[in-house]
Amino acid sequence: MSKLVLTGIGDVDGNIRLERNPDLSLGSGDALVTMEAAAINPADLLFANGWYGVYPQVPSSIGFEGVGRVAAVGPDADQTLAGKRVIILPTGEQGIWADQAVVPTRNLVVVPEGADARQLAMLAVNPATAYVLLNRFVDLRPGDWLGQNIANSSVGQLVVALAKRAGVKTLNVVRREDAARQVRELGGDVVLVDGEDLGDRIASALGGSQLRVVFDGAADATSGALATALEADGTVVGYSSATGESPKLPLADLIYRELTLRGFWITNWARSTPREEIERVYGELAGLVANGELAAAVEATYALADYQAAFDHARKSGRAGKVLFTF
Template identity: 75%
Template sequence: MSQLILTGVGDANIRIERNADLALGDGDVLVTLEAAPVNPADFLLANGWYGVQPQIPSVLGSEGVGRVASVGPNVDAALAGKRVVILPTYEQGTWADQAVVPARNLVVVPDDADARQLAMLAINPATAYLLLSRYVDLKPGDWIGQNLGNSAVGQAVVALAKRAGVKTLSIVRREDAAQQVRDLGGDLVLVDGEDLGERIAGALDGAQLKLVLDGAADATAGALATALEFGGTVVAYSSATGAAAQLPLGDLIYRELNLRGFWLINWIRTAPREEIQRVYGELADLVAKGVLSAKVEATYQLEDYQAAFDHARKPGRAGKVLFTF
């Protein structure tokens, strides 16, 4: 058995450990991993900059997919052999060929879906699903706006919105990224730059946004907010800049915009088990049908973790980097 261990705060302190002894607790299962992605949040956690603090030493990796190899004494034996997605609770690590996981942190998924796509299911597609469903009652024909339109969350937002008949206006940073989002079915895609607010208004041609999704925390959120309807909602779900959400004061006050924050882990911690299973079940079915997918740029073996990390940090990367087992 091999796994990546954080031996001290800072991602320079990640090491590979082999032949570790894995002991199952009463409510645990042993999962043999098929694939696990490298996410920005994994590096944030390793460096102590995330909403969850690392426990040293700690196995890293926030999400993944695999099969249940064995179960603890208080776990339903029928779970053995099932394909499962590991939820990103940070109680376990997925950068390992085998992992001990509390049974409550697993959701059974279809056998006929792509393992790499299922490995990326638990964070980005779930975030997109909840951003679109929790804050505004969207109807077919409504418009939403988002920055980071070519990100994994942004791509999932486009796919889920298109399926629901909701129209998307996405902001990206490069023209090649804009074409990528258009090819995925984005209705309007604009490249960030001068006069963005005016170009947004011109593209919408009198329509207004009902919802803005902000993952960048830069001026693009403010430009999108100018096109929100009175009392419209902005949801901040990440910060690519490391700053707080940036909204024009006049729009925030005089047009009574709502600014909300979203962190997937809070939902996993508080939602009823039935809701979690329903959401991930729906998303897994969409992956199996090919409705939801994210581009994979490269896969690596665990032994090549440093190359995988370097690739994952590469500017302009067009797809996800995964470990496969």
């Protein structure tokens, strides 16, 4: 058995070691989970650098989301979890880049047996983010328009898929034509490549309609261009920042049309949402994965011992899918 351990704050390349035969002592409310697959997310790399909303206390286990099977439970834990297949909630309380991981049972959600492990390994963060974006901030109805940038990202692809099921139309902005083709194939209603006159092209594509909401994962000029097409009192939700900056909204639109800028972080949602709601949302998403209606692209999988190659691949620009550890 082995796991990855973060030994210092900074660049992940110089601060990760593979630890053999780690201590896996269970607390009374813990479970021992034998991992099947775990995703490598930008959040994991930000965590290693000390730039995330959860700050590591080194040495620290690492890895925010994945799927596995409960091998054992502590004496005060729900004993019926033994043997169940589970995903791990991304609360930052445990690290799961490991053959086996100790996880508080409150951070486990049971998922279907027959679903693809790779898809379940990516369920806790991006599909849940897309789901909450679509359902929490604006009451979207069939025929409404939403706008989003980095639409070829995992969250963006899932927003397209879930919006299409709900009859909501998507106006999607990407940076490259190959990414535009990908989003069109997924069912994006309008897909535009960033560039000159983006705001005018957005308005032309909408044909007099307005966006009900904008999902911003880029925090660049595209969020401002999308905001110009928002209805008055409309909402921009920032859930990520590809630039490391704050969202950039046109001052006149922000003030004179009274736009609202909101933030969203899936870790806060996983920590604060009632258990019944968490199980309902993940149950619905897991069901869509199990019947093949919901899937995110996977570009490569790696063994845990090949972590350096996995990190290099995960940071590669122009990727078409997620990079995972499989066990």
